[in-house]
Amino acid sequence: MSDDYILQLENVSRFFGSVIALKDVTMRLRRGEVHCLLGDNGAGKSTLIKTLAGVHRPSEGQYLVDGKPVEFASPREALDLGIATVYQDLALVPLMSVARNFFVGREPIRKLWGFFPIMNIELAATISRDKLAEMGIKVRDAHQPIGTMSGGERQCLAIARAIHFGARVLILDEPTAALGVKQSFNVLKLIHKARERGISVIFITHNVHHAYPIGDSFTLLNRGQSMGSYTKETVSKDEVLDMMAGGAEMQKLISELDGMQI
């Protein structure tokens, strides 16, 4: 695989007062790959995402986009470079329609009577319906409220929206966490479609069974430190699972349990 990196974190640390959230983490995202970020609760995934998204700045180390060091002052700047983050809350408003949600904050404008700027709701409806159809979601009516859609459909809408607005890098924060089997599958298909379009994806999860089939490479986080990055060829599903569970610690636990007299 090539070493054409679109995002790089080089020896990044992040401290919050006395708390070490990230320590010496290196993570490199190749252009057009799906990179899975795995880790248990408290591993530092959230801090890492927020660093990538421009919410936090690294306390130490370097953040590079297209090989050039960057210092984001706000998430807006990251977004302008095409780094889009889909958080778990999805940034969707349940009472608003599909079309309005798709374009909120970036409304398409047309001129009424040639000068007065108004929102082009029909265009918004058409585009949002088409984009969702591309992702395999049939929306009966783009004017129906988001509240009527399922969790998986909402997740797909949030991803479709990020892609439509020119995301080069998609950062997906546990997109399958709250979903059932079938809906998770739809989201994984969507990630696959995004990759086919040349979009690089960082897929955060703690579910190896979701990560392994779709991922090209894997970075494992544990207690704020990276346990290394692996490409799919160099690591098996069981090995990933093992590292996720804390490998050696797990062995120790198992042996302790074995020796126990109940």
Next chain:
Amino acid sequence: MALAHHPIAGSGDGPRAVAAREDERVRALAWHRRLLHRPEFASLAGAILVFIVFGLSAGNSGMFNLDGIINWSQVSAYLGIIAIGACLLMIAGEFDLSIGSMIGFAGMMIAIPAMYFHWPVWLCIIFAFAGSMALGGLNGYLVIKTRLPSFIVTLAFLFILRGLTLALSIMFANRTIVSGVGVLAAQDWLATLLFQGDVAKDLFTWMAKVGWITTLDSGEPLVKGIPKVLVWWLVLAAAGGFVLSKTRFGNWIFAVGGDANAAKNVGVPVRLVKISLFVFTAFCACLFATLQVCDVGSAAADRGLQKEFEAIIAAVIGGSLLTGGYGSVVGACFGALIFGVVQIGITYTNVNSDWFRVFLGMMLLIAVLFNNYVRKRVTESR
């Protein structure tokens, strides 16, 4: 913003055509059901019901003569103006309980400088608008800055402004009313141009001459024209409804009220939207006060008492959710219309007008229950 159109992977025209046909089928079926889903449906139905009830019980009493119509529509218009402000603010997820006190205070900001500092009335009016809107902005700023519920912040202003209104009135006039402004306003270009009196007077004089409308003994028409407050109401309703449903700012209002955090994450300037709506609400309150002062000719310490509740009730009857994110300006206007028709209409019937509040409370209760039902339908799967 680049509207990139990617080719659809693995699908030709087939699935799309099917999707389009399905859409059309849904649309063809749905117009009357769509009406049921509109936020203003309840208030529209309520308004029709109220008209039927009063048409049957007070149809011959003069309530629906021209002067009767002007009478109740004027009451509706005053309330409608502040209901539009309250409605937009409520959709954005905030309340302003200081609307009523703001009406009293804005009246004093016009009357006191006019009577005691001898400012020209136009300057007093501009001063009152600037002062009210600054206070509205302060309201909004405090709500945003402290992250306290707007309920409690504006409740403080309810008392502060009402207290100031009373104290200033006593201080300058030595009583709770500052009168004599009407005469000054009648000679002022701004007051007569925009706030005092009626429009379309020539039309009404002509109609009186032809004999289409009732005249006084002198030959003058009984109703001289359309009160300016009605024109203001209609203009504001049209503008507010247009902004809410058609513009980008309107989309932001819904987003901010629906989920402020989500709105912020997609780049909506949440603070700007909320503060500007607090300013707009204060503008509406000041407009109410200006029209009233020019019409009645005085400012008084009890003006606008409880109007904040009436405005909120009109907005809720109009389908706005108390929790924000959903509602309609047109609905709020129908809410205000129901209010005016009932309040005035009840005096045309044999029913004691003490029952007005009972009726109003019941309307509010029904509206809230209905809105709750609508929200459930909207947010839960169909």
